[in-house]
Ligand SMILES: Nc1ncnc2c1ncn2[C@@H]1O[C@H](COP(=O)(O)OP(=O)(O)OP(=O)(O)O)[C@@H](O)[C@H]1O
């Protein structure tokens with residue numbers, strides 16, 4: 001089968017991150033939290049891969065593993081064809097130039113006591129790329145790039161609005177000319193009215209600077225706006241992965257169907273007529289994922305075999321992968 005994947009920039013194979021707790025007073029360890037449990041996918045050059053799923057399914061842990069802020073328990077991370085799973089020292093520093101992160105909360109991402117120009121220039125200074133006048137020039141250029149007047153470099157974070165602060169954070173992330181940015185809920189803390197401005201800015205930079213994004217969000221409408229392909233996570237695993245339109249028009253996994261059915265529709269008539277799939281039960285604990293298909297305890301179409309066998313993530317249509325025994 002053909003795969004509709006652009007040339008790989010970031011590649012994950014069987015990536016797992018398990019958190020082991022401390023021993024209790026009896027000397028027993030609690031079962032590990034299987035936050036990420038065998039994830040395989042790639043992000044192409046100049047591609048945006050959206051990563052969605054409920055709270056606690058392992059999205060941020062996966063992003064942190066890509067940035068090597070947490071150690072993978074198993075599996076491999078490749079960047080531009082190189083195995084970066086166990087890099088350290090100088091090599092890890094080099095990787096950190098190429099891979100940047102934007103978090104949800106622009107308030108805590110900027111030091112309130114430091115002028116914003118200094119915050120934006122800090123990575124350039126730390127990596128020995130610019131200082132003095134050259135540094136000031138680059139900071140001005142970065143501010144201009146994100147649509148802020150360069151003379152505001154001497155202001156403090158509290159003098160900016162939420163949307164402007166996220167622009168400042170983006171400027172800092174762009175300072176080192178990264179090739180991949182992991183965006184972890186970058187617009188979730190912003191007013192709805194300014195979300196699309198920030199998303200459009202990110203899309204503009206993708207075109208201009210040839211960037212790739214791993215774009216994490218629990219909000220499907222945001223992911224739909226910005227992604228080329230979308231991966232759906234459930235209990236630490238990818239259960240579906242497809243080009244954006246295929247995923248939204250023809251979801252194959254019952255979990256994806258349920259997520260899509262919960263997106264509010266702009267047309268009130270259509271909204272009244274559509275069927276919302278309500279999932280029964282609670283999200284199982286990642287310390288004790290159910291046997292067989294991890295989704296079977298909440299799946300509206302589960303059969304006895306789903307309790308026994310883990311469904312592999314299979315390419316059911318060209319470029320459209322799903323992990324479900326019952327969908328072909
Ligand atoms: N440092 C840690 N130690 C132990 N468990 C952790 C740690 N970090 C995350 N977890 C657990 O791993 C699981 C996945 O968490 P994670 O933050 O990656 O989820 P998420 O999909 O980003 O959720 P949200 O949408 O709420 O941000 C959760 O059960 C969480 O409690």
Ligand SMILES: [Mg+2]
Nearest residue numbers: 059060061184
């Ligand atoms: Mg998170």
